[in-house]
Amino acid sequence: MASYSDYIKMRDYLPVYDIASESSNNLWTSFIPTNQFCDLLQRTLTAVASADKSKRKSIWVQGTFGTGKSHASSVIRHLLCDPFSDIEFYTHKIEDDSLRNQLVNYRKNKRFFSVVIKGVEGAYDLRRFSLSLQREVKDTLIKAGYSNIIVKSDFESAITYVREHERYTQDAIDSHDELHDIAPTPDKVIARLESNDIQAYMELEEALYKTVGVTLTSKSVSEWLAEIEQAIEAEGIADGLIIFWDEFTSIMEAIGSDRINVLQNIAEKAQSCNLFLFLISHRVEDQVSSGSKKDDVRTMNDRFDTIRYMMDEVSTYRVMRNTFEIDRSKEGYDILVYNRTVRLNELIDRLCDGRVAEERTSILNLFPMHPYSAFLCSKLSDYVGSANRSVVNFMNDEKKGFRKFISDETVFEQHGLLTAEWLWDFFFDSFASNPQCAAFIANYNSYIHRVQEAGDDYVRVYKGILLLNTLSTQFATHNSEVIARISPNEDSIRGLFADDRIEPKIDEILRFLDTNQIIARDVFGEFKISVSSLNPQEIAKEKEKVAAEFKSAANYLDYNFAAKSGVTKLFTVGDYLIRKCEPQIYSCTDSESVIRSRLNKYTNEKPNYLHVAIYIAVTEEERRSFEMKVKDFSDEFPNSIHIIPDEVFTAEARTKFIDLIANHKVAKSHYRESIEKESELAAKQLINKWSNRLVNGTFTLYFNGEQTREGIINNVSSLINKKFSYRIFSKGMESVKAYRSILKSFWVNRNFPALVLQVLQAPNRDKLTKFTGSDSPAKYIFEDNNNHLIDEECRLTPAAVTTDAWIVQICREVDECVENAKKKYVDKFSLSEIFAPLMRPPFGLFPSRANWVAFSYALRKHKADLFTTSVSQPISDEKLADMIKDLFVMWNEGHSEANNKLLLRFGSKEESDLTRLLFEVFQLQLVKDVPEAKSLANVRWGINEFCKQKTKYPLWVLTYCDNVNDKRSEIIKRLIEVLDADQNPDITKIKELYRLVNSEKIDIAQLVSNPQNYENGFLNFIKSLKNVKIQSEWWNELLEEISHLQSEIAYRKETDVRECVLNFYIMKQNKKNPVPVPAQPAAASSSSQAANAATNIPDEVQTLPAQPKSPNPDIVKKAKSLVKEANMPSILWQKVVLDIIEDNPEIAEYISNYLS
Secondary structure, eight states: OOOGGGGGEOOOOOSOOOEEEEEEEOOGGOOOOHHHHHHHHHHHHHHHOOSOGGGEEEEEEOOOSSHHHHHHHHHHHHHHHSSSHHHHHHTOOOOOHHHHHHHHHHHTTTEEEEEESSOOOTTHHHHHHHHHHHHHHHHHHHTTTOOOSSSOHHHHHHHHHHOOOHHHHHHHHOOOHHHHOOOSSSSHHHHHTTTOOHHHHHHHHHHHHHHHOOOOOOOOOHHHHHHHHHHHTTTSSSSSSEEEEHHHHHHHOOHHHHHHHHHHHHHHHHTTEEEEEEEEETTTTTHHHHSSSHHHHHHHHHEEEEEEEEHHHHHHHHHHHHEEEOTTSSOOOOOHHHHHHGGHHHHHHHHTTTOOOHHHHHHHTTBOHHHOOOOOOOOHHOOOOOBBBBBHHHHOOOOSSHHHHHHHHHHHHTTOOOOOHHOOOOHHHHHHGGGGGGHHHHHHHHHHHHHHHHHHHHHHHHHHHHHHHHHHHHHHTSSSHHHOOOOOOOOHHHHHHHSTTTTGGGHHHHHHHHHTSSSSOOOOOOOOOOOOOOOOHHHHHHHHHHHHOSSHHHHHHOOOHHHHHHHHGGGGGGTTTTSOOOOOEEESSSSSSHHHHHHHHHHOOTTSSSSSSEEEEEEEEHHHHHHHHHHHHHSSTTTTTEESSSOEEEEEHHHHHHHHHHHHHHHTOOOTTTHHHHHHHHHHHHHHHHHHHHHHEEEHEEEEEEEOSSSSSGHHHHHHHIHHHHHTTSSSSGGGGGGGGGOOOOOSOOHHHHHHHHHOOSSHHHTTTOGGGGGGGGGGGEEETESHHHHHTBBBBBBHHSOOOOHHHHHHHHHHHHHHHHHHHHOEEEHHHGGGGGGSSSTTTOOOHHHHHHHHHHHHTTTTGGEOOOOSSSSHHHHHHHHHHHHHHHTTTOSSOGGGGGGEEEHHHHHHHHHEEEHTTTTGGGGGOOOSSSSHHHHHHHHHHHHOOOOOOOGGGGGGGGTOOOOHHHHHHHHHHHHHHHOOOOOHEEEEEEHHHHHHHHHHHHHHHOOHHHHHHHHHHHHHHHTOOOOOGHHHHHHHHHHSSSOOOOGGGHHHHHHHHHHHHHHHHHHOOOOHHHHHHHOGSOHHHHHTTTTTTEEEEEEEOOOOOOOOHHHHHHHHHHHHHHHSSHHHHHHHOOOOOOOOOGGGHHHHHHHO
């Protein structure tokens, strides 16, 4: 199928003309010198060439986006500054003979040197502003080959100072961290100054002033520029200097009175020398129609020739037509145009209002755009101010614009032209962002679905009427002929769709819109959407209530949560700040006592947070009168940050807001949904615009009484990160310089248990510091100037311990907290309580990767000392990681009170000593699968494994052993009492047990580690049971029966074993002779049933196997005493010898003689 794109080809599109980076293809020469341009050229020539001082003014071009003002200004630049031979050809394009001759005559004798600046860099601060100007001028001169200009910039003067005062400079560097970070030596400073580094200059200036009282800047930038201009003339470079400043709109958003004064001073130089500014911006009234800048801008306008750059209809048509070309290789295009426009001649005549044929031709040249759409584009070009929404963008847009339309095969087949609904769709976002269009947007949002149900033709007409409503509101002050053509009357509506296929349905569609009250026809026959038709008396009463409700600036900002969030989000950890912050917003009209009370509460909460107070005002008077109080508050509440923005809401905006909210409330009470919504939307738009001005505006910051003015609020987080956060938290992660500029994912505020386990469990440095992905910056914790701070075993290096590296300071504090807790707590304690100092300044730990890693590392060395409260065993790494997580959850909310979930206790010295002693006495290192001696719990388990693997009997059987005296028997009983305790044993008992075992450790070692002693003790235990005689053939069966007891073998109760033996014996006797068993004494059994049954045990029961004969006790005793007194390498050696004597008593005499 065919489409218009078969005949029409879009040209290469440059969405924005960039005067600062023009390519070498002479794109400026494509500019069409319109009437508006010729006026601009004439006024510029008058300003630079006139001998009349009153006419010698700098130029300020203002206009909406897409009007071609930057392109036009670039042409002016070339015409005034290029060699005449390079621009002579272009002069022939200027149709005005007088203007052309004036330009040619001037340029044959005169030529300007131009400097081009673009954008906002440096505008938010007076010094940066001045340095930016100097840098751009000097750079341009050097690039043009004029590096020998003798007038020094501040950068060059600073270089001279540094070279002549290297020692002073080095002192300044060493005392100023910010300068040292970017240039640690004078040579590095010079290198940065040679590249015109503004930040380096400012840091150097501040450092020199603080150390030696030197101020680098000596003259104003206006005087410096005047000297440069004179040097340019003296060197024969040119006859003057003209500075073109494009995108000056961003300057106006951020500029303060001090910089406006500088611009005025530069502009005034035009009266005494050939120095001119040529500013290019959007319409200033769009930005500063009210507020503190209004008077400044009005004064500034007096120093400039302000030119409103608007495209007239013909200029707009020609610019739009220049976006495409006709493929003349395709036949039939002219016939196509004629056939589809021949019935529109009358409409075109009406739109041109009888003017020159050029306008008529220009409209037809935009085919296949409908003539009425072309006419409306000429109005939109001056109305729309968005960089993304201009008539040129519309022509090139592939989704909703002209480029999309010409590729649509359906509209081609239907003989359709591009009608008004296409314009409404493309410019919808621009309309939606304008509070004055709120009523039309609200109507659209309310009724579009209903209209869509009626059909596409209805939607097209509906959108066309909305477009007329929007434009007629904006052009209400224009002449009546223009108003008539853009008002939503029937003639205009029919004109929008003249000769369109839906033209016969227009009456039906208008009747539908009117009947359904979507857009009602008024008494004048117009389809106007009323902004308000509410009772004035009701609105007046409601305005009084609204004014009482919204008393302060904070009240207004609170009304639009999204707008307020646009300010507060700039203090979000991770995205902006490296530390948590919940900024508080106060109004400059609040009483001092109220603010003081709120600040007192705020600054005493969450000590690990940054405390930032923002003070906003409705009027400039409120702001000015309150600023000194802000400074006082910063003194009164140390280490808190106080910010007062320069942008105010303005009295005019307050009045509009109150009107809109009153309309909203009255409309709501009368169920006027459309007005209710549109008023609310417009009110929120007012707040949103203010929020945007706040974010992009300058500010004054006070900290501990010091004033700082640097940047805009949108960049304040960078200032806080680099200059203030580490001053509050001098031992926080901010002290790691690398962290002051790392943002986003590394600082995300959440839990990192995997990182904790990595740090707690890593066996060596490589494993501990293996951080990847978003964790990677954690490596800086363990490095200092690329040197390791920890050794291969993960301990702080001796060199590190002598430094104040952050991790070293964290370790010191953790060590001190642990030591203090050991002195304070004799029992359990809460982690959150003992480590509370780490949450407060100067540390201020809170959930972030850096803090998780550093704290876990510092705690790593204390793991063995931290015991859970329920068992005598150090806490596991997993459990400790869980506790660290819970601790950081508390710190995240600024809490540090005791918490039952974080209870631990310290393992005592007595526990440790007893653990090591028992491990040695029982020789647990020789027992399979027994872990190292970390705790009594480990030893308890190890002794049970020893009994299970080696002895097969409980510990208490040793008390029945032949060679056990009363003291050793008591030791065994106390050992069982301590190890088999349900809860952690009393420290006193542990200490006493240690004393007893240590005093007899050789004898105890020999006793407990020899399995034969257990067997001997058990046999004696069996023998001690009165009237119970176990026959030898029963022995293995008895041991099997005992093994089935449900208890750990080492700690099996004597009473349980006694009862088991008795029951076993009764069972055997009953099988043999069912006669009642004689009773045992009560103390002998816990079972009354067994005691009553054992009354008649026969005497014939055989005795147990005979015991081995005892050796000569005196000889053995003497040998053992000598072994114990001998100096041997360890207790193990003594025990080995004692065991040999025990097993081979015949050698006792030999050993006795040898040791004697």
